[in-house]
Amino acid sequence: MRYRSAAGRWVLLATVLGSSLAFIDSTVVNIALPTIGQELGADAAGLQWTVNGYALSLASLVLLGGSLGDRFGRKRIFLTGVTWFAAASLLCGLAPSIELLVAARILQGVGGALLTPGALAILEASFDPEDRARAIGAWSGLGGIGGALGPFLGGWLVEIGSWRWIFLINVPVAALVLWVAARHVPESRNPAAAKSFDVAGLICGAAGLGGLTYGFTAWPADGPGDPVVLASLAVGVVGLVAFVLAERRSPHPMLPLGIFRSVAFSGANAVTFLVYAANGGVFFLVVLNLQVVAGFNPLAGGLGLLPITVLMLLLSARSGALAQRVGPRIPMTAGPLVCAAALLWLSAIGTGASYPVDVLPPVILFGLGLSLLVAPLTATALGSLDDSHAGIASGVNNAVARAAGLLSVAVLPLAAGIGAGSLTDAATLAPVYHTAMLICAALMTGGGVLAWFLIPNRLTKPTPAESFCDPCAPPLLKRDPATEG
Template identity: 45%
Template sequence: MSSTGGLDDSAAPPRVPQARTDAADAARPPEAEVRLESVRGRWVRIAAGTAGAMPILDLTAVNVVLPAIGTDTGASLAQLQWVVNAYTLPLAALLLCGGALADRWGRRRVMVWGAALFAVGTALCAMAPGLELLIAARVVQGLGAALLVPATLAVVQVSFPPDQRSRAIGLWAGLTGIAGAVGPLLAGILVDAASWRWVFCVNVPLAVVAIVAALRAVPETRADTPKARFDSGGTVLAAAALLGLSYALVAAPSGVDTTVVAALVVAVAAAVGFVVNERSIAHPMVPPELAGTRVFAAVTTVTFAVYAGVGGCLFLVVIGLQLVAGYAPWEAGLATAPLSLVLLSFSARSTRWAQRVGPRRTVAIGSVTAAAGMAGLTTISADSSYMYAVLPGISAVGAGMAMTLAPIAVAVFAAAPDAHVGIASGINNAVARVGNLAIVAALPLLAGFGSRGLTDAEAFGAGLAQGLWWCAGLLVCAGVAALWLPGRRHVEQMHRTGMLAAHRSCPLDCPPAMALEGKDAALV
């Protein structure tokens, strides 16, 4: 049996390009696959692209409006952190659950449920009369996103035939990238012209489009495995570990007391319990076929460090430009747009380079490039020039991400048979969200904002550079961890055996332009 699970193909003849013999592909009925160029294929792309864009749009937009929310509601730093973390916490804790549900109950069904719940939470955020109800509505949003995110990418992965999957994922990634580029600018315009509440309204019509398109065209698919008992214990333990860690990090700047210590004890105990639970039950949330490979461990480490570093950088820069440099919200959103534009423009080219030299070198160089860009952003001040203090650094961060994100996404699916694409997507996204959750909670403590934070421009400005150095350090750690990813020799072996299929035609010029066929036996 392969290290990633699935059927034992050790005695099978060598693969030919584009050939698939996985059990899930063989069992899938012909009507469950659609072609990209067909009318139904376009509707599937609309459904998946719109659904995938909603969480990205929300994530990038909320950072821009945090100062406005603080001014309007009189929120403290800890309360504003919970506006972010109340969304990220259930998203991170339940993504594995969402991936498992998508594989077992149907990917289209879970995607539709997730989009509907996300829309309800979004509407409640826009109408929330006070900060407490806003935070509660953000929890509802996070629950919807936990269903939506893994199911959406799984739909793209299994709806199209193997020879079109990498291009389909590329188109999906391009639409989500456009949402990331538009989100900050749109949020700034809306908060300047009307109110921060209108920022949340944008996702409601997008959810309606996603649901209608999904019900019209997306084929229903499930994992070709017996339905096992749901891992409720693992879900509860994962949520408890993240909640304890988040509370401790948010409360620590105000003073370490017994509640902070108790939260840390709960977090550690729940994390240990989660590991023990996953190793002892018959059907764990994290399949051993995924967790037991070197590629999976390396990708997980890189994903955490990259998303924590970049998430922290954007959190600091968007707010710093408003509080320290005096930018209007729309100007702060526009100032960060080059990151997404560079990411969209060069991801496909960097992926083709990764095909030649291997993900190891590409991810390592990209991580270091992003770290250098963050170091350049430490010069932001009240009298700094955008052309010298912001644009070069934010562009370098975008270039680093262009060299990093696509190879990471491809490596995740390289380690997952089709029966586990939902849970593989959930694990990777959960690790990314945990990284973002941890950095947002920890930065006020690491950067020395104290309890004033977003309500005191002087305190934030004093800690801005220190926080960015911490983010740059995370990217350097990601570059070191990338040394355990596949190198050029492994890529050449996949070319020779037909396991690597290159698709160079991507209209949006977006990641990823590379698909891995079969399993990762050549990588370990």
């Protein structure tokens, strides 16, 4: 893919690297969970909260991150998020106990919530409409590599040193992102956005997600009749209902409910929820199963998913361009169905599995499905609203994806029959893994069916409202016929 100016490449580099910080830390910790559990003496709930603590704060606050970017400047909030993320990563790497590690992961998620929607909103505001699909496709491919590369990177770092390095390595990468973004990324914001905070919406949304997550995570050990479990689930349901009511009544809502009048936007987020719920289970359980049940070492377990990285790098930008030509409905329907077939295949991985025969073929198929799906899904979620809502559109889509992954990690082991067993015990994990992969395949199938019925062949975008751009920042990346070739 070629860009018409060096500025375009710098913007893409900053947003991809920034997003990859959050994406990698959504998956990299999974490969280190057995080692963390042994070194810090953590039980199954502690390991789940090492994943869910990060996902909870990210999912709870990512809407706020998108809204703040629209109001106070997407570049400014992006840089703030990267700085926060780096500081929290340092705390994770130094944590002496599982309780402090979970607390640091929660802080890490706050930084991720600030930087993640900003990255996509910067792309949406910085590129000319004719170039956005390709730019978002490249971002999806390169950024998706972060999530897929996480298990490999984590396995390698655990093998050569310590699980702590999976967090400490974020600090120099964040420093590079700050340098590139400060010099080359243009500032943009929505001048019509309100300057006040939606405190009620923020509190209700966080309470809803937190209550459900804690309740489902504590359920296996404490039982469904435990008063704390019941209270947590009740708080979760009431919090989410109160969130919707608060957003309807707020004069300046964090989530303007009117944006869901767009069928394409609502459909894209419904597909996102199902697909990323499946992805959350896959990236959480596959790497665990490869180590605990199949007997792979951490590095080999991480390498098992490396083909996904390669395929997304090679194909996601092309997938974005294809969706621009034929419309998003076909790739968004076919992609999840291909992933579902791959998950049925992956569900058979058990004791003594051979990587070339049992693991590699379904992983390749899964990577092909994701490559076909991710770029059109992201472009549809952002492209169905006008440019002034780039931050909130990105925030909503990211919030849906993170909430889906969060609830998946909390609910899947329970739904698959974990009971009071341990995720690091082979006899317990093997049947749970098999059932969980079947559930994930069903979620992917549901995502493909929803896409066929809810996603239009062509997007009809509302009349765009111009975003404010800082006149002292680098210019927007507009199409220049004189330099095309």
